[in-house]
Amino acid sequence: xxxxxxxxxxxxxPHTGTGPVPRNxxxxxxxxxxxxxxxxxxxxxxxxxxxPMLWMLLGSFKTQNEFLNEPFWALPQTWxxxxxxxxxxxxxxxxxxxxxxxxxxxxxxxxxVGVAAGFALEVMVxxxxxxxxxxxxxxxxxxxxxxILPLFTIYFRTGLTGxxxxxxxxxxxxxxxxxVFMMATFFRSVPREIFEASTLDGAxxxxxxxAVGLPLVKNAIFTVGLVQFxxxxxxxxxxxxxxxxxxxxxxxxxxxxxxxxxxxxxYGPTFAAIAVNVLGTLFIxxxxxxxxxxxxxxxxxxx
Amino acid sequence: MERVLGDKRAILILLGPALLVYSLIMLVPIxxxxxxxxxDGNPIVGFTFNxxxxxxxxxxxxxxxxxxxxxxxxxxxxxxxxxxxxxxxxLLYVFWLKRSSSAIRTIxxxxxxxxxxxxxxxxxxxxxxAPTTGPVNSFLNLFGIDSVDWFGTPDASFWILLxxxxxxSMGFYGVLLYAGLLxxxxxxxxxxxxxxxGGWKLIRTIVLPLSLPVLLSSLIFSINGxxxxxxxxxxxxxxxxxxxTTPLTVYMFQTSFTYGQYGYGSTIALMLTxxxxxxTIFIFRSTRRDVTKG
Numbered sequence: 001x002x003x004x005x006x007x008x009x010x011x012x013x014p015h016t017g018t019g020p021v022p023r024n025x026x027x028x029x030x031x032x033x034x035x036x037x038x039x040x041x042x043x044x045x046x047x048x049x050x051x052p053m054l055w056m057l058l059g060s061f062k063t064q065n066e067f068l069n070e071p072f073w074a075l076p077q078t079w080x081x082x083x084x085x086x087x088x089x090x091x092x093x094x095x096x097x098x099x100x101x102x103x104x105x106x107x108x109x110x111x112x113v114g115v116a117a118g119f120a121l122e123v124m125v126x127x128x129x130x131x132x133x134x135x136x137x138x139x140x141x142x143x144x145x146x147x148i149l150p151l152f153t154i155y156f157r158t159g160l161t162g163x164x165x166x167x168x169x170x171x172x173x174x175x176x177x178x179x180v181f182m183m184a185t186f187f188r189s190v191p192r193e194i195f196e197a198s199t200l201d202g203a204x205x206x207x208x209x210x211a212v213g214l215p216l217v218k219n220a221i222f223t224v225g226l227v228q229f230x231x232x233x234x235x236x237x238x239x240x241x242x243x244x245x246x247x248x249x250x251x252x253x254x255x256x257x258x259x260x261x262x263x264x265x266x267y268g269p270t271f272a273a274i275a276v277n278v279l280g281t282l283f284i285x286x287x288x289x290x291x292x293x294x295x296x297x298x299x300x301x302x303x
Numbered sequence: 304m305e306r307v308l309g310d311k312r313a314i315l316i317l318l319g320p321a322l323l324v325y326s327l328i329m330l331v332p333i334x335x336x337x338x339x340x341x342x343d344g345n346p347i348v349g350f351t352f353n354x355x356x357x358x359x360x361x362x363x364x365x366x367x368x369x370x371x372x373x374x375x376x377x378x379x380x381x382x383x384x385x386x387x388x389x390x391x392x393x394l395l396y397v398f399w400l401k402r403s404s405s406a407i408r409t410i411x412x413x414x415x416x417x418x419x420x421x422x423x424x425x426x427x428x429x430x431x432x433a434p435t436t437g438p439v440n441s442f443l444n445l446f447g448i449d450s451v452d453w454f455g456t457p458d459a460s461f462w463i464l465l466x467x468x469x470x471x472s473m474g475f476y477g478v479l480l481y482a483g484l485l486x487x488x489x490x491x492x493x494x495x496x497x498x499x500x501g502g503w504k505l506i507r508t509i510v511l512p513l514s515l516p517v518l519l520s521s522l523i524f525s526i527n528g529x530x531x532x533x534x535x536x537x538x539x540x541x542x543x544x545x546x547x548t549t550p551l552t553v554y555m556f557q558t559s560f561t562y563g564q565y566g567y568g569s570t571i572a573l574m575l576t577x578x579x580x581x582x583t584i585f586i587f588r589s590t591r592r593d594v595t596k597g
Contacts, residue, residue, distance in 0.1 A: 048470070071441065072436070072437060072438045073441075117321035119317055135325075139325065145555050146332070146576055149332075150331070150335035150336050152346065204313070205308060251418075297478055297482060
């Protein structure tokens with residue numbers, strides 16, 4: 001990259017604290033020029049990252065005519081919500097409701113069951129827990145493609161096909177390995193003495209889990225919940241496999257089929273549909289970006 | 304103490320539900336899927352035993368070969384680009400922006416949280432050639448370059464998938480590797496600088512070796528994700544033009560659900576699993592050798 005052109009600046013004050021670095025207000029012309037390439041690079045990067053979102057948002061207000069006859073940078077002539085109205089008229093509301101119906105119950109079960117399992121695997125002492133942890137780890141490695149065909153058969157035979165259950169059950173099972181593993185890691189960082197002390201005070205292990213363990217990993221549960229939410233909400237493979245009718249489509253499957261409904265692309269409604277789809281996760285990220293960043297990167301390090 | 308921490312009943316209550324659900328919906332199907340590989344048919348028409356025919360078919364199937372080729376090519380190039388760009392970003396954060404990089408890190412990170420389907424539909428419009436000229440082609444036109452039909456040729460489709468993946472994930476890998484770089488002791492960098500190491504030399508001799516562990520886990524994470532690429536292909540190119548951008552995941556999906564061949568579909572899924580294992584072990588092996596050498 002630009003590393004060849006700009007030498008590394010010398011660190012004059014080894015700054016190890018967390019406070020803000022004292023800024024040097026006086027910037028000499030020479031310094032300004034030497035920092036210029038990096039500033040230009042940054043500006044280009046930010047434009048590349050942010051512009052598509054901006055373009056999408058502006059496009060969601062444009063008419064078909066504007067798309068076909070105006071250049072891409074033209075601003076919408078009116079700020080009408082017609083495109084959004086037509087998106088919801090075509091059933092997008094149902095897709096959002098479906099996504100909520102399958103994602104949140106799955107998320108709740110994953111967290112309750114997964115946190116308890118993480119506790120049993122990390123804090124409690126018993127033979128074979130290493131093997132069970134490895135078993136859960138295998139689930140992170142194995143591609144979902146390995147399980148969808150047998151599951152399709154199972155759901156078909158048990159008559160669950162055509163309901164929300166195939167998606168909910170599959171989401172729970174695929175979300176568990178990472179949750180169990182991450183929770184075990186978080187419980188590992190809690191000093192064992194805490195649980196030993198509560199045991200000496202006469203608490204049963206279930207009580208220690210409920211009254212001591214859970215409050216200690218409260219933030220971790222929230223972080224894991226966020227990570228799992230993004231995985232489930234953005235999932236396409238499982239939703240595509242187990243939705244056999246339009247009435248069951250999740251927001252992702254609905255969007256995938258959105259453009260297919262017309263012969264020619266309806267630009268405005270497509271952009272509005274993308275915007276509606278993106279807004280949920282974007283909104284969460286706006287407020288919780290630090291937790292999301294922490295969670296997503298923590299969820300990957302163990303790979 | 305031992306008795307309480309090893310309470311069998313408590314273990315059953317805490318671990319039981321998770322293990323039960325996980326076994327029934329994950330472990331049993333994995334074994335079941337292995338069983339499918341020697342069968343032909345699907346649950347609606349029934350199954351018949353056909354021995355190793357599925358495997359023989361797989362190794363003689365030109366479509367399967369092209370799917371493997373695409374999967375491997377995509378995974379390797381994407382991994383190199385993702386982790387490379389992420390490493391570049393992390394160096395930018397640590398050495399140029401220092402602690403003022405927080406806002407920029409946060410902004411460049413955000414595309415990873417967006418649904419891939421939405422991003423893919425947006426990229427179709429960004430790279431559109433006709434009937435409207437999208438921003439990318441308009442930009443090329445500005446320099447006198449003719450519009451490229453990005454979805455019309457295999458090579459361009461391949462690159463657009465890579466560009467989209469990179470757009471979505473570079474910020475993520477940037478933050479991931481940034482966390483690793485922060486662990487390098489400042490004194491170490493300082494003493495290297497006093498010894499006259501700067502720029503590339505500093506990165507090559509100090510930064511790169513010390514961030515090898517986090518680079519390794521990034522590589523493994525990335526290759527496992529990219530070998531399983533599904534959403535972006537389905538939504539962006541749908542495997543086309545022809546089957547030029549069809550990875551194993553999509554081929555498996557088509558075989559199973561469009562043609563109803565569950566046995567052959569399971570065989571493809573198994574091959575994908577084996578491919579993931581081979582790559583993971585390969586990365587582990589090759590880096591371990593490097594560490595012991597230097």
